[in-house]
Amino acid sequence: MPHYHTSHLRNGRFSEPGRIYAITAVTHCRTALFHDFFVGRLLIDELRLAEAQGLVTSLCWVVMPDHFHWLFQLGQCDLETLLRQVKSRSAKTINQRLQRSGRVWQSGYHDRALRREDDVRDFARYIVANPLRAGLVKQLADYPLWDAVFL
Known part of the structure; x- marks a missing residue:
């Protein structure tokens, strides 16, 4: 059953198990905490834990350096609970x-529910190419803090 908008979901949006979402969350005052590889790995551990718990695929x-993007299929939870757990x-x-x-995180997050016709693979490529567009590396293989099931 959908969880109709909570305080962090945009107006008219609801959290729907089984739906594919793209999430962006930003550090407090855009502090570049994740320039430190090991700090970035701590966040990745939490993303993986959410998957191990069945909250997402x-x-x-x-x-x-100062935010993360995450594309997932929502499990049997709602976005607010998921993001509260990962961020906390x-x-x-x-x-x-x-x-x-x-504080580590700004309050809230940006969410986008992908429509059935959206090309999930292209969206995933766009997300993982962020370090290239930001000029952090010349090739994606040189950036250590990403993963994708498609690539």
């Missing part, structure tokens, strides 16, 4: 790693 993700758990481990306290 990840299609691709990329962790950029990753904030705790990131703060422990950096021996600091305070």
Whole structure:
């Protein structure tokens, strides 16, 4: 059963199990925490945990210096619960790693539900190409913080 809009979903959007979503979440004050490879891996561990728990089936993700993009098929949960869990758990481990306290994430997130006719493979390629477009690397193989089931 769909979970009709919660405070972080855009107006008219609902969280629908089985639907494919693209999510973007940004660090607090756009702090480039993920320039540190090991800090980026802590976030990736949380994305993988969400999949292991059956909350999502990840299609691709990329962790950029100050945000991440994640394309997944939603399991039997709602977007708000999923993102709250990933952001909360990753904030705790990131703060422990950096021996600091305070906010890691901006509140909220951007979500896009892909329509049936959207080409998921092309959307995944667009997401993982973010480091190339941002000029962080010259070839994707040189960027360590991404994965995709299609590539």
